[in-house]
Amino acid sequence: MSYHAIKRSIWSNMVSNYLRTVIGMGAGLVTFRLLYQGLSREEFGLWSLLWSVFGYGVLLDFGFGFAAQKRVAELSLTGDWDRLSRVLSTILFCYLGVSAVVMLAALGGSDRILSWLKVSPENAGEFRQVILVFFIGVGLAFPMGIFPEILRGQQRIRLANHLVSGALILRLIFIVLALWLDWSFVTIMVIALVFVLAPDVLAAFLALRGMPAVRLRPGLVCREMLGETMGFSIFAYLATATNIVLGKTDQLVIGATLSVAAVAVYQVGAKVAEIFAQFTRQLQDTLSPAAAHLHAAGNREALRDLLVRSTRWSVLIATPLYLFCAFHLPELLCVLTGDRSSDPETWRVAQVLLAWFYTTLITHGVSKRIFMMSGHERRLMWLGLGEAVANLALSIGLVLTFGSVVCVAIGSLVPTLCFGWLRLWPWVAREAGIRPGELFRQTVLPAWRGSVPLLVLLVVMAGFPVLETANPWLILLVQGPAAAVVGVWGLCTWALSEPERAGLRARLGEGYGRVRSRNAVSRAPVS
Numbered sequence: 001m002s003y004h005a006i007k008r009s010i011w012s013n014m015v016s017n018y019l020r021t022v023i024g025m026g027a028g029l030v031t032f033r034l035l036y037q038g039l040s041r042e043e044f045g046l047w048s049l050l051w052s053v054f055g056y057g058v059l060l061d062f063g064f065g066f067a068a069q070k071r072v073a074e075l076s077l078t079g080d081w082d083r084l085s086r087v088l089s090t091i092l093f094c095y096l097g098v099s100a101v102v103m104l105a106a107l108g109g110s111d112r113i114l115s116w117l118k119v120s121p122e123n124a125g126e127f128r129q130v131i132l133v134f135f136i137g138v139g140l141a142f143p144m145g146i147f148p149e150i151l152r153g154q155q156r157i158r159l160a161n162h163l164v165s166g167a168l169i170l171r172l173i174f175i176v177l178a179l180w181l182d183w184s185f186v187t188i189m190v191i192a193l194v195f196v197l198a199p200d201v202l203a204a205f206l207a208l209r210g211m212p213a214v215r216l217r218p219g220l221v222c223r224e225m226l227g228e229t230m231g232f233s234i235f236a237y238l239a240t241a242t243n244i245v246l247g248k249t250d251q252l253v254i255g256a257t258l259s260v261a262a263v264a265v266y267q268v269g270a271k272v273a274e275i276f277a278q279f280t281r282q283l284q285d286t287l288s289p290a291a292a293h294l295h296a297a298g299n300r301e302a303l304r305d306l307l308v309r310s311t312r313w314s315v316l317i318a319t320p321l322y323l324f325c326a327f328h329l330p331e332l333l334c335v336l337t338g339d340r341s342s343d344p345e346t347w348r349v350a351q352v353l354l355a356w357f358y359t360t361l362i363t364h365g366v367s368k369r370i371f372m373m374s375g376h377e378r379r380l381m382w383l384g385l386g387e388a389v390a391n392l393a394l395s396i397g398l399v400l401t402f403g404s405v406v407c408v409a410i411g412s413l414v415p416t417l418c419f420g421w422l423r424l425w426p427w428v429a430r431e432a433g434i435r436p437g438e439l440f441r442q443t444v445l446p447a448w449r450g451s452v453p454l455l456v457l458l459v460v461m462a463g464f465p466v467l468e469t470a471n472p473w474l475i476l477l478v479q480g481p482a483a484a485v486v487g488v489w490g491l492c493t494w495a496l497s498e499p500e501r502a503g504l505r506a507r508l509g510e511g512y513g514r515v516r517s518r519n520a521v522s523r524a525p526v527s
Helices: 003-038 041-061 064-078 081-117 121-144 146-153 157-180 185-209 223-257 260-280 284-297 300-327 329-337 344-372 377-402 405-432 436-443 445-450 452-462 472-495 498-523
Strands: none
Touching: 003 041, 003 157, 003 260, 003 284, 003 329, 041 121, 041 185, 041 223, 041 260, 064 081, 064 146, 064 284, 081 121, 081 146, 121 146, 121 185, 146 157, 146 185, 146 284, 157 185, 157 284, 223 260, 223 377, 223 405, 260 300, 260 329, 260 344, 260 405, 284 300, 284 344, 300 329, 300 344, 300 405, 300 436, 300 445, 300 452, 300 472, 329 344, 329 472, 344 377, 344 405, 377 405, 405 436, 436 445, 445 452, 445 472, 452 472
């Protein structure tokens, strides 16, 4: 596949990612609000804590997910299906062994988990069932997670997105039904887990159908292949583990040092920042298989171009959205929870985490994905470990000193600023063959220059007294479209170069032409 074809694939996959994200955001917001209002605070705290622990499932991956994606991209290029069969069989059956250990550990440790979380006695019995169901479901879903990675390695990200989108819609429908019929907390957890597992099962069928020569059998498990795969995966694993520490440890720190109810306060503040992160990382999520393909082909010039171009477009997409979220955070929190007056602590947590995710997107989002697939996994691991240790130590120290939830968020932001701008950013500049200041001028500065009209609009609109007492939904419905129009106009006028504007018009024209062609075919008379 040529670099031109890869760029076209990245754009189409990114559009698919955004479609999945919009569906996920809509379903997630409705689900979050329904559960926030329909569950008790202790139930909601346990729900939030368990699903944050779900993110730690990547720690049991041992980097094999990245390895599977990388090896599918590389070996599909050469057509070495026998070798790919041995690699994927080894990974899959290692996963099955790990999932068996997880389920057995959950069966024996549920009482200890309840004691650690300080659960009230009246909820202990039901919460024990919820914990058992959750970990059994995670154990079943864990080995199936290899198949979406195979689809990504096949450059079929759109297909994986369609599966996830369908599962999200069905999950929302069934959770609404469960709350309406007053089903138990255990039943709601079962519903959520079923729709985590379902897209992976379908991905398995579709991924293997796309590689008919590949076989997954216990007899193909190979110790030599395990060692070879771990040569890459161990560094990918440690780098991923540090990302989990950076993104998922805050809830555990709060639960251990404050209370499980305080997790709910943090989770509400973090939800807006998480939605922002989901919406702005869709371009980055398409880069790993593309980088693996270019690295296997030895196209270093294309990798450099991909690094700078992707960073530039990521910042262009994220900056207007960051400004809108920061200015309209009270309204977003109200829409999320239904509470007209949000807790000031929740607002502060959300602002800090918004800044954290934004700076992470600039310095970490693109570079880590491309470096991981292009031979820099060892150095990336050491930088990630340093940042994770600093994050954890600072978060624990601040929350023990001040006893405030927002301190944990600050403990995440400060190390990311230091490691991102002092270590990762100069490294990206060296790989791109330019100075750090020039990289900033090419990638970050245009986005802020193009966002000046939006910033002026947000400041002016914030000064209207009538909006201070208006319904939050109304404020967002009025200012959202206006901000979108002004933001897009500012970026197109002051941020994009003429070649970029021409390329964007061409892509939009191609997409419109394909839609018209499909409509013409569907309307043609059948002979």
